[in-house]
Amino acid sequence: MQIITKILSILAIVLVVGIVLALSGCVTGSQVAGNTSSNSTVQSNENDTLRVGEMWDITTLDPAAGGGTTIGEKADITETLVGANPDFSLKPELATSWYQVDNLTWVFNLRNDVYFQDGTKMTADDVKWSLDRVISLDPVVTNLVNLDNITVINDTAIMIKTKSENLMLPAVLNYPDTGIIAKSSLDANGNFSKPVGTGAYKFESFGQTTHVLTVVKNDLWWNGTPGLDTLVLTPITDPNTRAMAIESGEIDFTCDVPYNEVPGIAQMPGYTVEKYNKARMYMLVLNLNESSLGDLKVRQAISDAIDRQAIAQNVLYGMGSPAAGPFMSTMAWTNTSLTPYTINLTDANALLDEDGWVNGTDGIREKNGQKLSFTLLTFPNRPGLPPMAEAIAAELKDIGVSVQVQVETSGAISAQVSTGVWDMELTTYATAMVPDPGYILKELYTTNGTYNSGKYSNPQLDALIANASDTKDLNERYQLYEEAQSIVYEQQPIILVDYYGSDIVMKNYVKGFVNDPTSHDYNINPEIYIQN
Amino acid sequence: MYMYIMKRLGFMILAIFVVSAMAFFLMNMVPGSTPVMILKYTVLGLENSATPNQIAQISSRYNLNDPLYVQYITWLKNALLHGNIGTSYIYNEPVSYLIALRLPATILLAVTSMSIAILIGIPLGIYAALKENRISDTILRFVTLFGVSMPSFWVALILLLIFAVDLKLVPVVGYGQVDNIILPSITLAIPYMAIIIRVTRTSMLETLGNEYIRFSIAKGLSKYRIIFVHALKNAMLPIITVLGFQTGNLLGGAMIVETIFDWPGIGNLLVNSIDSHDIPVVQGCILVIAIMFLTVNFIVDILYTYIDPRIRYGG
Numbered sequence: 001m002q003i004i005t006k007i008l009s010i011l012a013i014v015l016v017v018g019i020v021l022a023l024s025g026c027v028t029g030s031q032v033a034g035n036t037s038s039n040s041t042v043q044s045n046e047n048d049t050l051r052v053g054e055m056w057d058i059t060t061l062d063p064a065a066g067g068g069t070t071i072g073e074k075a076d077i078t079e080t081l082v083g084a085n086p087d088f089s090l091k092p093e094l095a096t097s098w099y100q101v102d103n104l105t106w107v108f109n110l111r112n113d114v115y116f117q118d119g120t121k122m123t124a125d126d127v128k129w130s131l132d133r134v135i136s137l138d139p140v141v142t143n144l145v146n147l148d149n150i151t152v153i154n155d156t157a158i159m160i161k162t163k164s165e166n167l168m169l170p171a172v173l174n175y176p177d178t179g180i181i182a183k184s185s186l187d188a189n190g191n192f193s194k195p196v197g198t199g200a201y202k203f204e205s206f207g208q209t210t211h212v213l214t215v216v217k218n219d220l221w222w223n224g225t226p227g228l229d230t231l232v233l234t235p236i237t238d239p240n241t242r243a244m245a246i247e248s249g250e251i252d253f254t255c256d257v258p259y260n261e262v263p264g265i266a267q268m269p270g271y272t273v274e275k276y277n278k279a280r281m282y283m284l285v286l287n288l289n290e291s292s293l294g295d296l297k298v299r300q301a302i303s304d305a306i307d308r309q310a311i312a313q314n315v316l317y318g319m320g321s322p323a324a325g326p327f328m329s330t331m332a333w334t335n336t337s338l339t340p341y342t343i344n345l346t347d348a349n350a351l352l353d354e355d356g357w358v359n360g361t362d363g364i365r366e367k368n369g370q371k372l373s374f375t376l377l378t379f380p381n382r383p384g385l386p387p388m389a390e391a392i393a394a395e396l397k398d399i400g401v402s403v404q405v406q407v408e409t410s411g412a413i414s415a416q417v418s419t420g421v422w423d424m425e426l427t428t429y430a431t432a433m434v435p436d437p438g439y440i441l442k443e444l445y446t447t448n449g450t451y452n453s454g455k456y457s458n459p460q461l462d463a464l465i466a467n468a469s470d471t472k473d474l475n476e477r478y479q480l481y482e483e484a485q486s487i488v489y490e491q492q493p494i495i496l497v498d499y500y501g502s503d504i505v506m507k508n509y510v511k512g513f514v515n516d517p518t519s520h521d522y523n524i525n526p527e528i529y530i531q532n
Numbered sequence: 533m534y535m536y537i538m539k540r541l542g543f544m545i546l547a548i549f550v551v552s553a554m555a556f557f558l559m560n561m562v563p564g565s566t567p568v569m570i571l572k573y574t575v576l577g578l579e580n581s582a583t584p585n586q587i588a589q590i591s592s593r594y595n596l597n598d599p600l601y602v603q604y605i606t607w608l609k610n611a612l613l614h615g616n617i618g619t620s621y622i623y624n625e626p627v628s629y630l631i632a633l634r635l636p637a638t639i640l641l642a643v644t645s646m647s648i649a650i651l652i653g654i655p656l657g658i659y660a661a662l663k664e665n666r667i668s669d670t671i672l673r674f675v676t677l678f679g680v681s682m683p684s685f686w687v688a689l690i691l692l693l694i695f696a697v698d699l700k701l702v703p704v705v706g707y708g709q710v711d712n713i714i715l716p717s718i719t720l721a722i723p724y725m726a727i728i729i730r731v732t733r734t735s736m737l738e739t740l741g742n743e744y745i746r747f748s749i750a751k752g753l754s755k756y757r758i759i760f761v762h763a764l765k766n767a768m769l770p771i772i773t774v775l776g777f778q779t780g781n782l783l784g785g786a787m788i789v790e791t792i793f794d795w796p797g798i799g800n801l802l803v804n805s806i807d808s809h810d811i812p813v814v815q816g817c818i819l820v821i822a823i824m825f826l827t828v829n830f831i832v833d834i835l836y837t838y839i840d841p842r843i844r845y846g847g
Contacts, residue, residue, distance in 0.1 A: 011656065011668065053705075057804070059574075059623050066574035139586035140575045177575065192624075209633045209796045210707050236705055238792050240689055245704040248697045381578055409807065410578050411564020427579050443581075451581045 048530045049230040050510065053242045053254035055521060057235045058211045061203070062185075062192040064137035068177030069520045071195045071203075075215045075233055076226070076526055077117070078179030078197030081108055081127070082170050084518040088279070088435040089332040090170055094122070094180055094198065100472070103165045104148065108173070110156045115220040116182040117202035124152045130180045131160075131173075144172045144434065167469060167477070171436035176520065200226040200526035211235050227512055227529030239383065246271075246505050252530075253506040253513075255522045259317035259383065262503050272506050276515050279331070279432035280500035281323050282388060284376075285425045288454045288493060292372060293423065297355040299492045303341055304348035305399045306392055312498050315387045319501035325485040326431050326440060328499055330517065333437045335482035338489045348399045357400070365400035373402040374423035379410045382428055388497065389426045417453050425453070428500055435518055437481045438469045445488050456493035533837075536845035540833070544826045548819065552611075555818040556604050559811045566809040567591045570621045573808035594621060607815065617819065618812030622805070627816035630801065635820065637707065638797035641789075642782035644713055645720035650775070653725040657732025657771075658759065664737060672729060679726030688719045688792045705794055716793045720786050724778050731774045735767040742766075768839050776832035780825035785817075 054074065060067040063078060071077040083093035095108045114122040128150045135147045148161040160169065172178070180198060187193040194203050200223070201215035213233040217226045234251065236242045243257035243265065257265065266273040284302075286293045293299060308322035322340035329336055357365035357372055365372040378389045386407050393403035403424070408416075416422050429451065431440050442465055443449040447457040461484060468480035488494070504522060506513065509531045516523035560566070567590040571582045591597045595606070610616040618627045660672045692715060696704045706712045739745070740763050748758050785799020798817055805813040836843045 011659065011672070062624070065624055138575055139571060139582075139589045142589065143583055143586055209637065210794075211796070234705060234794075236794055238794070241692070241704060241792055241794065244689075244692050244697050248700060248704045250704050250706075379578075409564070410572070411562065411569050411807070411809065414568060414581070415563035415565070429579055430577065433580075450583050453581065 047230065048228045049232060050228050050253060050524070050528060050530065051232045051234065051251045052524065053236045053245050053251040054213075054233045055235075055237065055239070055242065055254070055256050057237055058206075058213055058233065061195045061206060061213070063177045063179050063181060063195070064134040064141075065192070066138070066177065067195070068175070068179050070213070070233070071197065072176035072179040072199070073516075073519045073523045074521070075203075075213055075231060076199040076201045076524055077195045077203055077215060078176075078181060079199045080174050080176065080179050081110070082174040084174050084435045085332075086517050087330055087332045088432055088518055090174065090435060093174075094127070095173070098170050100167075101159070104163070105159060105161045106166075106169050107153065107157060107159050110158070111222065112156045114198050114222045116184070116196055116198055117218050117220065118182055118184045118196050119220070120182060120184075122180065122182075122198055123155050124158045125155075126182060127180055128152055128158055129183060131158075131178065133181075134178055138177050141172070141175065141177055144175065144439075145169065165470060167472065168434060168436045168438055171434040171439075174518075175434050198222070200224075201228070201231050204230075221526070224526065226526045231524065243505075246507070249507070252510050253504070253524075255504055256502050257505055259319050259503070262317060262319070262505075265505055270508050272508055272510070274504045274513075274515065275319060275501055276504065276517065277321060277328055277499045277501045278519075278521075279328060279517060280428050280430050281326065282320070282384065282426070282428050282497040282500060283323075284392065284495040284497060285427060286454050286494065287417075287420075287422050287424070288456055289420065290374075290423050292367075292370065293374075293454075295355060296491065297351045298357075298372070299495065301348040301351040301355075301399060302396060302401065303492050303495045304344045304351070305395050305401070306341075306495070306497060307343040307395055308340055308498055309342070311388055311391050312501075315391050316384050316498065316501060319384070319503060320498040321501065323496040323499050325489045326444070326496060327437065327485065328431070328517070331432070331437075333478040333481050335485040335489075338485060343395075345398060352399060352401075359400050363397070363400060364402045371402065372400065373404075375404045375406055376424045376426055377406050377408060377413045377416065377422060378426040379413060380407055381410065384500075385426055385428070392426070392497075426497075430520075432518060437478070437485075438465070441465055441481060441484050441488075442469065444494065445484070454493055456491075458487070458491065458493075461487050533845060537834075540830055544823075544830065547826060548822055551822040552608075552815055552819050553604065555815050556607070556811065557600065559806070559809065559814050560600055562806070562809070564809060566811065567594075567596050569807075569809035570594075573622055573810075607812070617816045620805075620810050620813045622808050622810045622813070627812050630813060631798065631816050631820055634796050634798050634801050637795055638783060638785045638790075638799065640713065641716055641720065641786070641795060641797060642779065644717040645724065645782060646775070646779055648717055648721040649724040649728055649778075652721075653728030654732050654771070656725075657729040658736055658764065660729060660733040661736035661740065662759070669733075672733075676726035676729045679722045682722070684719055684723065684786070685788045685792055687722060688715070688789055691715050691719055692792075707794070707796055712793075716789050716795050719789050719793075720782065724782070727774060727778065728771070732767070732771055735770045736763060739763045739767040765839065769836065772832055772835060772839065776829050780828045783824040783828065784821045 058070055061071055063071060079094050081093060081095035083091045085091050094114060095110055098106055098108045100106055110124055110127060116122055131150055134141050135145050146163045146166055148163050151159045153159055182196040185192060185194060185196045200218055200221045202218040204214040204216045206213050215231045217229050236245055239256055239258045242254050243261050245251045246254050262273055265271055288294045312320045312322060324338040324340045325335055327334040352365055357367045360366045376389050376393060378385045380386055389405045393405050396403050413425060433439060443451040445452060445456060446462045446465055464480060464484050468477050471477040471480060511531045512527040512529050514525050567587045568582045570590055571586055572578050576582060607618060620627055620630055623630060656672060660669045663669045692704055695701045695715060702711045702714050745758060745763060748762055785797045785802060787799040787803045790797045790800040802817040
């Protein structure tokens with residue numbers, strides 16, 4: 001009998017749990033979030049510790065292995081020679097000035113008041129060592145610099161010689177992986193052990209299993225007093241979990257909670273939510289060898305049928321805005337005369353009619369037996385992409401273009417694209433991997449550009465971009481690049497949809513955050529502090 | 533019996549070799565070239581394309597241009613002669629080190645989930661069998677159907693929402709405290725519990741229908757004795773088979789639960805490594821998972837002989 005009673009009570013518990021689960025399924029996320037508001041304001045931060053919910057797993061702290069963004073922008077352990085203003089123009093950081101000696105040679109003058117976090121003074125030797133290391137080990141930096149050699153002129157100056165003229169070199173030295181580290185970052189066997197940099201916070205610990213990175217205030221910092229005592233970065237890769245972690249008060253700052261949760265969190269007392277556009281855009285890459293897409297009228301029609309504003313509002317929940325040219329209007333070199341295309345179904349239909357595409361009986365246009373029908377590839381790692389692909393497919397149906405959306409892994413997509421048998425890909429691109437317009441314009445739009453998977457070839461544009469990259473005067477260079485932007489805006493070999501936006505969520509007691517548009521995901525600026 | 537064990541061990545070792553070879557060759561067939569994926573997951577970013585120079589740089593660093601069988605034989609030699617199962621392309625750490633870091637987390641989660649599933653599942657399964665076709669049995673059958681059908685990421689998120697965010701009984705993230713394992717293990721346990729309830733119920737019903745049970749009742753034995761001493765022991769065979777498979781499954785890591793709770797286990801290490809073409813890590817994980825799975829099932833097979841003396845393995 002006792003056993004039966006015991007079993008009955010277990011059963012009762014299971015039933016209750018089951019019913020609770022069933023009921024809670026009917027409660028929306030924002031409703032539950034609203035109920036937590038009264039608890040959340042009680043959570044305060046005793047020490048000056050900022051707990052950040054980081055969106056990517058931290059797999060390495062070695063800048064030469066790709067850890068530069070984490071240790072440079074997010075943990076403030078390292079700094080680069082060159083800094084960038086909010087409009088992406090360059091400014092001094094660890095280097096005070098730089099100039100070209102001849103076509104292949106640059107001189108960088110360095111600050112003489114900078115100390116590494118191990119107490120040693122930063123000299124030109126250290127900078128040479130650090131740059132030599134990252135240029136040889138990091139394939140992206142190898143490619144961007146094209147190094148011949150680096151020589152030390154004196155304690156505070158280095159000379160960098162490249163194999164071919166590289167007017168972009170100062171911008172490349174803003175790239176986070178080129179952050180300057182000390183030789184003490186390596187262990188006795190020459191393997192990378194921990195990052196020792198010059199930044200506002202210094203390395204304290206890294207959980208080998210949990211990947212939690214802890215840094216503490218660097219009293220030797222040359223550029224002021226850091227606002228925090230401790231900064232902890234905890235990787236939380238699932239965006240829903242990130243949202244819950246900040247709602248429960250376990251973290252104070254995070255980036256990219258699910259877009260649809262942003263309005264709910266913004267309404268909770270005790271939270272600050274900010275939305276920013278990043279130097280990245282959503283774009284519809286087209287295979288121009290696919291006969292109909294090689295046709296300018298077809299591309300223009302497709303572009304006219306896309307409602308960029310509605311996508312930004314409804315698919316991205318406001319995390320983004322309609323794109324005009326490849327660059328955000330706030331960048332120093334943007335051709336601001338270009339305005340975002342607005343939806344124009346009349347024009348779109350007219351263009352296709354003009355081009356001889358007749359409406360078929362199934363609602364899909366056709367010409368000479370060929371249907372205006374495409375496969376659209378995209379991948380799920382960026383949450384906005386799959387729903388945007390579906391939205392575009394639906395919008396194109398309105399003008400008689402049939403689009404089949406296929407969501408695959410990015411590896412599968414790049415494999416397929418390399419075979420040449422594909423129609424369209426919806427993806428995102430960083431438009432300022434280094435703060436210079438030349439890089440993305442060259443790689444996306446020139447005939448041999450690395451990212452030019454659509455194989456767009458415009459010799460006039462090639463010449464323009466080549467000319468621009470050799471033009472020493474900054475303003476002249478920017479003029480030429482603005483011309484290039486006009487051409488790609490009009491030709492639309494790649495249809496630019498929206499600029500990429502993201503959300504920053506933080507507790508109200510986190511003060512002093514300044515958004516850095518040049519950052520990869522977000523930048524923890526050293527002025528951030530906790531208001532007790 | 534001794535011969536049987538030796539034969540089984542021999543088979544296991546052969547199976548492990550075959551599995552490691554299959555893992556290697558299958559990974560090389562997955563779409564996306566390995567040097568490109570390594571670049572994308574370390575320095576390049578997912579969306580950017582790699583230049584031929586960059587591909588050459590990475591390929592020569594890791595000997596990726598060698599013919600596949602050469603690469604595999606090199607790996608095999610290192611593994612057998614030096615105990616070195618490779619270095620991760622993404623983490624730049626030895627694979628054995630990475631697995632040693634994450635295996636305890638997976639084992640802990642597996643053992644906890646399995647314990648919950650067994651401690652609740654078997655008694656409930658017995659109860660359902662005893663109350664066959666009565667209301668409690670029907671409710672249990674419905675609940676188990678629910679338990680198996682609910683997707684684990686949904687259960688995980690709902691549990692987090694209620695117990696971590698709303699009631700603040702446990703933290704949302706973290707690893708190392710008792711608090712942190714409660715929700716992940718309950719989430720994982722639910723579908724397994726449901727299966728155990730069903731299998732126990734079916735097996736008990738079948739056993740209870742046997743003649744010797746009728747005989748025991750006629751003999752006047754107590755209900756307790758009949759159920760637990762006679763019936764359950766005979767019903768255990770199918771239950772243990774299922775438990776063996778489920779434990780093997782759990783030891784393979786529960787990727788979805790591990791991702792949502794940021795539980796540092798083998799599951800999401802394996803899946804992330806497959807995505808990024810970190811082939812040494814994939815081989816290492818598959819090797820370890822295969823060994824654990826085969827070992828668990830081997831133990832189960834030996835356990836059979838103790839539970840049911842009629843089972844004996846011939847030479």
